[in-house]
Amino acid sequence: MNKRGMSNLIATSLIIMITAFIGTMLLIWVTGFVKAQQYQALSTTIKSMDCGKINYKLRAACLQDENLTFLIDNLGTKEIEGIRLRIFGDDTLSQMLDSKIKMAEIQRFSIEYGTGNIDHIETLPVIKVGNKDYTCNQKETFFNIKPC
Secondary structure, rough: OOOHHHHHHHHHHHHHHHHHHHHHHHHHHHHHHHHHHHHHHHHHHHHHHOOOOOOOEEEEEEOOOEEEEEEEHHHHHHOOOEEEEEEEEEHHHHHEEEOOOOOOOOOEEEEEEOOOEEEEEEEEEEEOOOOOEEEEOEEEEEEOEEEO
């Protein structure tokens, strides 16, 4: 019986094609991974830069009936898209307030809290970068909430 193997030319061609295919797949995977990392780093940098433009003050806060009323003054160079509010007291409440505060504007908020004492409130500004909302870490805290 005459057994013949593959010719050297065909074997070499197959090894080169398989290696090229594996190399191409690896290159595509690494390129996608690197682009995702670059995008994430860029969006984090842009968020940090935009959050640096935020400067706001929680001016006053008081309780009237069952409502917590407070004023926020936007002193920065970027519009605030909303405020994350956390109330600490007899009841703990966390709420997102979707109300824009333009530059150099003071906005009044009134939130139904119910009866009970409030120890303090915390606010965090929310900004829009592109189509995405980001919460910045510039926290304002107000203590001694008294009746209005």
